[in-house]
Amino acid sequence: MTFSALWTNPSKFRDQLIGWVAQFPARVQTKLLVSFLSIAGLLIALGAVGLHVLSGVNDQTNELIKLQRKIAAYHQVQHDTTSQLYSISTALLLQNDRMLDAALRQLRQFGYDLDRMEFVAKDEAELLGQVRQDYDQLTDEVTKVVDFIRTGRTDEARKIQQTQIMSLLDRLARLTNQLVNVAEADMVDAIETTERAYGNSRLIVVLFAVGSILLALGLGYIISWSLVEPVQKIESRLRQIAAGDFAQQVTVANRDELGILAQSVNQTSQQLGHLYQEIETRTHELVEALTYQTATGEVLKAISRSTLHLQPVLKTLLETATQLCRADKGLLFRLEDEFYRVKASCGFDQEFRRFIENNPIRPDASGTVVGRTAIERRVLHYDDVMTDGRYTWPEAQSLGGFRTVLGVPLLRDGEPIGVIALARDHVESFTDKQIELVTVFADQAVIAIENARLVLELQEQSAALATSIDELKALAETGQAVSGTLDLTRVLDLVSARAMALGQADACALFRYDRNNRVFILWRASGLEANLSEQIRSLRILEAETVMGTAIRQLTPVSVSDLTQLPKWPLRDVSVSAGIRSVLIVPLVRAERVFGTLVLMRREEAEFPKQIIDLMQTFASQSVLAIQNARLFREIEDKSQQLEVASKHKSQFLANMSHELRTPLNAVLGYTEMLLDGVYGEVAGEAHEILEYIQSNGEHLLALINDVLDLSKIEAGQLTLTLDDYAVQSVIEAVVSVTQPLARAKGLDLQIRIAENLPLGRGDERRLTQVLLNLVGNAIKFTDAGSVRITAGTVGELLELTVTDTGPGIALADQERIFDAFQQVDSSSTRQKGGTGLGLAISKRIVRMHGGTIAVESAPGQGSTFRIRVPLQVDEVMEAA
Structure with a gap:
C-alpha cells in the first residue's frame, strides 16, 4: 500500500500499525517498555530542544546587554566629550592656569578611556579611530593654546582656538553623536533579532512538544490497541464459553503472552467442549440411574409398607419395571401347587389374562418363556418369539401380540419361586441396563415374597409363643x-x-x-x-x-x-x-x-x-418333683424329730457319764499325787516313773472329759456365760502363767504385746481365758522351734487377740475343718501330737456366744495366726449354746 493510499484511508493505516505491533515477536512487557522508553526519549529530546532554545535566547540577551552597555559607554563618552569641550572652552576663555591644567589632565585621562573602549567597541573601531585622532589633535591644539596663553601669546592662542579648536570640538561632538547613533541602531537591530529568535524558538518548542505528545499518544494508542483488541476478543470468547458455545475459536495475531493466552483459551474451549459432552452423557446416565433408584425406592417403600398384603407390592413392582424398561406388557408368575400362576399383570387385555390364568404353566414347560427361564435359572432374552425356535406356545403369542420378550427368574437360595416376563409388541431388544434393572426388581420381588412368608410365620410363631x-x-x-x-x-x-x-x-x-x-x-x-x-x-x-x-x-x-x-x-x-x-x-x-x-x-x-x-406332661414332671419333695420333707421331719430326741439322750448321757468319770478320776489323781509326794512312804525307781505316767495320763483324760462335758453342755444348750467386767491384761497374764513352763520346756520364746491404755472389757472372763489358753497351748504344742506371740489391742469397739506361732502352718483346705468337733490337721493313727480335736470347736462356740469371730491366717511352712475379735462390751449372749 502506497503512502497516498494510507493517507487517504487512515483506519487501514492504523490497523496496519496495530497489526505490525501485535505481530512483533516480543513480550507485552517488552512492548510496553519500548513505548515508555520512547515517550521518555521524546521528553528528553523536548527538554534538550528547550535548553537549546533557552541558550540561544540567553545569547541574544547577552548581546543586548552588551549593546546596552556599549550605548551607555558611548553616552558616557558623549557626555565626557561635551564636558571636556565645555571645560576646555571655559578654561581657554578664562585663561586660568589651574583650569587649563585640569582641562589638559581630563583630555589625557579621556584618552586613556578611549584606549580601553577600543577593546570593547570593535565594531565601531573606525569611528573611534577618528574620535581618537580628533582628540589627539585637539589635545595638541589645546596644549599649543595653553602654551601660547602662558607665554602671553594670546592672539595666537585665540586664533588657534577659533580656527582649529572650535572646528575640532564640533567634529568630536558629531563623531560622538555618530557613535551613539550607531550603537543605538545596533541595539534596535539586536532587539528585532532577539524577538525573531524568541518567536522562532517558541514555535520550535511548541511544534516539538506537540509532535512528541502526538507521537506518545500514537505509540500508546497503537500499543494499547495491540493489547486491548486481543483482550476484547478473548473476553468475548470467554463469554461465549460461559454461555455454552464451545465450537468457536478466538483468532489473535499477537505473538506475545496474549497470543499464548488465546491459544490456551482455544484449548480450554475445546477441552470444555469435550467435558461438556461427557457431563451431558454422564448427567443423562445419572438421571436415568436416579430414575431407576427412585423407582427402586418406591418399590422398597411399598415392600416396607405392605409386609402382609403382597399383591399390591407385586403389582407396583411389575408396573414400575414395565415403565422403566419401556416395555408394553408385563407378567409376574409365582410357583404355587406345582404350577406357575399369574400374580400380577400389566398391559394385557382381559381376554389374555383369563387365558393365562386358566392355563398355568408347568415348571417343565421348556417351550414357554416362563418354563425355560425357571429351568435354566437365568435371564433369557427372546429378540423375536415369532422366529425363536425356543418358543413353542403360539396360542399365547397370538392372544398377547408380543414379539420381544424378557424372562427373569425369581430365585430364593438358588431355587426358582417365580418369573417376571416383560414384552414388547414390536421387535426391539432390551438393553443391558434394562435387563440389570429387571434383575434388581426380581430380587426385590423375592424379598417381598420372603418378607410376607416370614411375617406370616412370625405371626404364627408369635401366637404360639404367646400361648x-x-x-x-x-x-x-x-x-x-x-x-x-x-x-x-x-x-x-x-x-x-x-x-x-x-x-x-x-x-x-x-x-x-x-x-x-x-x-x-x-x-x-x-x-x-x-x-x-x-x-x-x-x-x-x-x-x-x-x-x-x-x-x-x-x-x-x-x-x-x-x-x-x-x-x-x-x-x-x-x-x-x-x-x-x-x-x-x-x-x-x-x-x-x-x-x-x-x-x-x-x-x-x-x-x-x-x-x-x-x-x-411338663406339669406332671413338675408336680412329681413337688410331691417327692413333700414326701421327703415329711420323712426328714420324722427323722429329725427322732434324731433330736436321740441327740438329747446322748448329750444327757455324756454329761452324766462325764460327771461319773471325773469323780473317780479325781480320786485316782489325788492318790497318785499323794504317793508321788511320799505321803504313804518313799516311792522310788520304776514305781515312781509309773506313778508319774499314771498322773500324766490321768490329767490328759480329765482334760478330755472336761472338753466332752463342755461340748455336751453346748449341744444340750446348758452352757451359759457369766458376764462381768474384766481386765484384758489379767486374762493374758493368767494364760502366760500356765503356758510359760510349757514354752520354756520346748525352748520357745513366748512374747507378749499389749496395747497401752486398754479399757476394761465386759464378758465371761473365765471362758475367754479358756479360749486364749486353748490357742496358746495349741501353738506351743505344734511349734517345735521359734516363738509364740500373744498380742492384744482394739479395732474400733472390738477387742482383738492374736496368737502367732512359727510352726508348720495349716493348708488352706484344712483351715475351715479344724474348727469342727473332733477334727485335727493330723488325724492319722500315727499322729505325733495329742488332743481330742474339741478345743477349737468349743472356742469357736464361746467366741460366737460373745458376738465375735475367730479366724486363722496360715500357709504351709509359714506359721499360723489365730485372730479373735469380740465386742469390748457384751451386754447379752449373742448365740445360744
Whole structure:
C-alpha cells in the first residue's frame, strides 16, 4: 500500500500499525517498555530542544546587554566629550592656569578611556579611530593654546582656538553623536533579532512538544490497541464459553503472552467442549440411574409398607419395571401347587389374562418363556418369539401380540419361586441396563415374597409363643404354689386343681401306684362329686384293667377320646356312668420311678390337643418333683424329730457319764499325787516313773472329759456365760502363767504385746481365758522351734487377740475343718501330737456366744495366726449354746 493510499484511508493505516505491533515477536512487557522508553526519549529530546532554545535566547540577551552597555559607554563618552569641550572652552576663555591644567589632565585621562573602549567597541573601531585622532589633535591644539596663553601669546592662542579648536570640538561632538547613533541602531537591530529568535524558538518548542505528545499518544494508542483488541476478543470468547458455545475459536495475531493466552483459551474451549459432552452423557446416565433408584425406592417403600398384603407390592413392582424398561406388557408368575400362576399383570387385555390364568404353566414347560427361564435359572432374552425356535406356545403369542420378550427368574437360595416376563409388541431388544434393572426388581420381588412368608410365620410363631408364655406363666404360678408348701396333702390338692384348670378339663384325679400289688389307689381328686370319689377310692383298680397301666408301661401320656370304646373295666364303668367321655392319662414318673398317674376327665367326646398333652406332661414332671419333695420333707421331719430326741439322750448321757468319770478320776489323781509326794512312804525307781505316767495320763483324760462335758453342755444348750467386767491384761497374764513352763520346756520364746491404755472389757472372763489358753497351748504344742506371740489391742469397739506361732502352718483346705468337733490337721493313727480335736470347736462356740469371730491366717511352712475379735462390751449372749 502506497503512502497516498494510507493517507487517504487512515483506519487501514492504523490497523496496519496495530497489526505490525501485535505481530512483533516480543513480550507485552517488552512492548510496553519500548513505548515508555520512547515517550521518555521524546521528553528528553523536548527538554534538550528547550535548553537549546533557552541558550540561544540567553545569547541574544547577552548581546543586548552588551549593546546596552556599549550605548551607555558611548553616552558616557558623549557626555565626557561635551564636558571636556565645555571645560576646555571655559578654561581657554578664562585663561586660568589651574583650569587649563585640569582641562589638559581630563583630555589625557579621556584618552586613556578611549584606549580601553577600543577593546570593547570593535565594531565601531573606525569611528573611534577618528574620535581618537580628533582628540589627539585637539589635545595638541589645546596644549599649543595653553602654551601660547602662558607665554602671553594670546592672539595666537585665540586664533588657534577659533580656527582649529572650535572646528575640532564640533567634529568630536558629531563623531560622538555618530557613535551613539550607531550603537543605538545596533541595539534596535539586536532587539528585532532577539524577538525573531524568541518567536522562532517558541514555535520550535511548541511544534516539538506537540509532535512528541502526538507521537506518545500514537505509540500508546497503537500499543494499547495491540493489547486491548486481543483482550476484547478473548473476553468475548470467554463469554461465549460461559454461555455454552464451545465450537468457536478466538483468532489473535499477537505473538506475545496474549497470543499464548488465546491459544490456551482455544484449548480450554475445546477441552470444555469435550467435558461438556461427557457431563451431558454422564448427567443423562445419572438421571436415568436416579430414575431407576427412585423407582427402586418406591418399590422398597411399598415392600416396607405392605409386609402382609403382597399383591399390591407385586403389582407396583411389575408396573414400575414395565415403565422403566419401556416395555408394553408385563407378567409376574409365582410357583404355587406345582404350577406357575399369574400374580400380577400389566398391559394385557382381559381376554389374555383369563387365558393365562386358566392355563398355568408347568415348571417343565421348556417351550414357554416362563418354563425355560425357571429351568435354566437365568435371564433369557427372546429378540423375536415369532422366529425363536425356543418358543413353542403360539396360542399365547397370538392372544398377547408380543414379539420381544424378557424372562427373569425369581430365585430364593438358588431355587426358582417365580418369573417376571416383560414384552414388547414390536421387535426391539432390551438393553443391558434394562435387563440389570429387571434383575434388581426380581430380587426385590423375592424379598417381598420372603418378607410376607416370614411375617406370616412370625405371626404364627408369635401366637404360639404367646400361648406358650401363658402356659409357662401358668406353670410357673402353679410351680410356685405347689412348691410353696411341703404339706403332702396340700400339694396333692393344688396339683389336681391346677391340672384341671390348665388342661381345660371337667375333673382331675391323682392315682398312687402300688408296685407290689400292681394296683392304682385314688390319692386326690378335683371336680368329682364326693360319692363318686369314694366309689372310685373303694375300687380295686388293677394295672391290667385300666389304660393307666399302658401309660406307666410306656411312660408316655395316653389320650382316650371315647371311654365307651374301652373294655368294661370297673373304673371305666364307674366313669362312664358318671358322664365322663374322654380322658388324658399322664404318668407321674421321676428317675424311672413311677409314683402314679394324673388323669384329666372331660364330659364330651374329643381328642385332647397335642399342646395340652405336652403342657400336662411338663406339669406332671413338675408336680412329681413337688410331691417327692413333700414326701421327703415329711420323712426328714420324722427323722429329725427322732434324731433330736436321740441327740438329747446322748448329750444327757455324756454329761452324766462325764460327771461319773471325773469323780473317780479325781480320786485316782489325788492318790497318785499323794504317793508321788511320799505321803504313804518313799516311792522310788520304776514305781515312781509309773506313778508319774499314771498322773500324766490321768490329767490328759480329765482334760478330755472336761472338753466332752463342755461340748455336751453346748449341744444340750446348758452352757451359759457369766458376764462381768474384766481386765484384758489379767486374762493374758493368767494364760502366760500356765503356758510359760510349757514354752520354756520346748525352748520357745513366748512374747507378749499389749496395747497401752486398754479399757476394761465386759464378758465371761473365765471362758475367754479358756479360749486364749486353748490357742496358746495349741501353738506351743505344734511349734517345735521359734516363738509364740500373744498380742492384744482394739479395732474400733472390738477387742482383738492374736496368737502367732512359727510352726508348720495349716493348708488352706484344712483351715475351715479344724474348727469342727473332733477334727485335727493330723488325724492319722500315727499322729505325733495329742488332743481330742474339741478345743477349737468349743472356742469357736464361746467366741460366737460373745458376738465375735475367730479366724486363722496360715500357709504351709509359714506359721499360723489365730485372730479373735469380740465386742469390748457384751451386754447379752449373742448365740445360744
